[in-house]
Amino acid sequence: MTDHKDTPELISGPDSLRVFEGLNRGMSRRNALQMLGLAGVAAAGAGSLFGSAGKLFAEEATAGGKGKPGGKIRVAGMSSSTADTLDPAKGALSTDYARHYMFYNGLTRFDKHLVPQLELAERIDNVDATLWTITLRKDVTFHNGKGLSAADVVFSLSRHKDPLTGSKVMPLMEQFAEIKATGPNEVQIRLSAPNAELPSILAVSHLLIVPEGTTDFNKGIGTGPFTVGEFKPGVRSVAVRNKNYWKPGLPYLDEIEFIAIADEPSRVNALLSGDVHMINEVNPRSTTRIAASPKHRVVDAPSGNYTDLIIRQDQLPGKSPEFTQAMKLLLDREQVKSAVFRGFAVVGNDHPIAPGSRYFNTDLPQTVYDPEKAKFLLKKAGMESITMPVMASPAATGSVDIAVLLQQSAKQAGLKLDVNRLPSDGYWSNHWMKHPLSFGNINPRPNADVMFSQFFQSKAPWNESGWQNDQFDQLLMLARGETDDAKRAKMYADMQTLVHDHCGIGVPVFISNIDGVDQRIKGYDSNPLGGFMGYMFAEQVWLDA
């Protein structure tokens, strides 16, 4: 991708999509190249970080395809308030992230498989996954004309460590022991402990790059595909095409007006009446309305978001491995998928890595609904006729419905569950992880390391089920320092097996993000990170009106 400038027309948007589909179906990379009939692609993809497949994916992000330039679109997100911000560090909601990706670039960027690809970084080298050297692209300028330099990167990353910045990722940044410029275009990062996942940490929206010394973020000065035309917190933002964007041919659109409609039916109505071109967070119940319209389509984006049954391992009855196992067997995953989420979900296997994402363990046997075996296990544990309360709340998406289904299937195994439906307000602080049986909801995380560290490490504050597993903790540390991708994949696979077998977490399904999109919008894809193509639609879509 380093020399994409010489080959800007190599792969068009539709072409690369075709190749992706091929790759996903199992086509070899060689076939993929033949399909394109291009020998130069391999060279063009030489800057990629991970694996051979990643090299091709890199093209998706940078190649200015044959999209149609021009046009204005209006997009409606789900939430907006006067707390809307253009400061990447403070981004809190999908609306913020989508705006940040319009105006800023990161050092790296997630592709649709959540593999980090080079963006403002030209190359990233490391010594023992601890000392990282990042070389920046030289042809990049900010919206105010200033060239991108190492000082900007040092500023953008260092500011997260100041409590006054109010950064949402401050805990994540504590491992950055030292960030310094070692040349006009070179930044050196020393981590306090090895972490081979640094490139994917650099891709999170909070770490997008701003010019050195920025104090007023409302102007949105970045290197991104759009400049700020107007920004009124809680009302709207207007993004205007950046004519000097460093990726040739991108972006396609002239203008994006971004608003938010908090009320879901109103959001769908606005799409169907043609007032907006794109919406996110569509309720599965509304999908039939959108699908019935010839002018619109539903985009089903499988994601890493899951609602899980938490069986506390440090108190009865979860202390009994048989009981924990039985509860996992009582989750009727197919029914949860079809009845609660109307098919807009992917069956989960009691660990937090979603099928199709990086490091997903394909060899792990799927837990299936088996009330007979559950009954046997409960009997073995001497708990065949106990009554247990289970806490659910609308705060954890779909958990009340899942709990009711669980109650029905538990009856068949002789277990009596009382579903306690709790209000959203205060659920996370007062009930989540605090009962023998409760439900939680975890949003997608940028990589497996962050996910496991935050929610499964024995000493993690959000170790939901309170399980303790030394082997898991050791693997987690080892994987962080492992720079060989294949070996790391093996470690993550083992960790998934451990969580699947021993942890007190039942993950029935991964909930898909549902977007509603006008048929005239082309180049629209999905990303496991979230709706709106992982909030990164702005650069890639075009209007075919």
Add this chain to the structure above:
Amino acid sequence: MNSHTLWLICRRFGAGVVTLLIVSMVVFAITAVLPGDAAQQSLGQFATPEQVAALRLKLGLDQPGVLRYLHWLMNLLTGDMGQSVSNAMPVGELMAGRVPNTLMLAGATALVSVPLALILGIGSAMGRGGRIDSCLSFITLAMVAVPEFLVATLAVLIFAVNLGWLSALSYATDITSPLQFLRTYALPVMTLCCVIVAQMARMTRAAVIDQLDSPYVEMARLKGVSPIRIVLRHALPNAIGPIANAIALSLSYLLGGVVIVETIFNYPGIASLMVDAVTNRDMALVQACTMLFCAAYLALVLLADLCAILSNPRLRNQ
């Protein structure tokens, strides 16, 4: 207008200032009791204690509530409404962006709803007990009973999604032609009319009927004055007091209570600004919005009273 009326206005004005002061104290106290403060709200779920402490210090939240209140009050007296803590913009600027929108929507709604309500109310009073009256009563009562979010959503479904005549969203900006204005404002104005017309019409009907039962109207009727003339020339001027009060109450609702309509039509008005402010524990903004609502309410009630006085020769010439 005479000295009595002037005195009344002055007294009302003084009472208004005191009311505003008390309201600001109460609102400040209530917001302070809400769980979480601006620092916690702005940092979110993953905040570290040191971040919260640093931000509290920066925002001055470490000072006692009474001090913060006095500080705010002193600034207000010098015309400085303070800064929003959630996005560091001056409160005045945030309000200035929203107030015209709210006034526009309230004005358009008032222009449609007040004449409509008067006609409906007077009409049903004149045909009291008759078919028109029971029909109008039924309709107005039904309109009061149906919640506005239902009216709004149904209206959008029919007129914007199915028929495609009107816009499902309402922007205060981007309006260049009268037709565009109509397309944008038709649905929210219609929804709001459904809510307030019914109330005003019922009050008008009651007030006019009250007058129609009085001896002087009977006298007029015996003299052979036409029913329309009886109502417009004799009964209505005497019913203006209660009608004006009903209208004032409905209009004050338009200024601050239309948050549901603002949400459904994504209309950037002052009510949703206030909701944001409370969610973010944005004290200065909450106070500014409250002061505005309260002042508008007091002003409208004062206007209604003035109408009542000026329309009543006995009071007018006292």
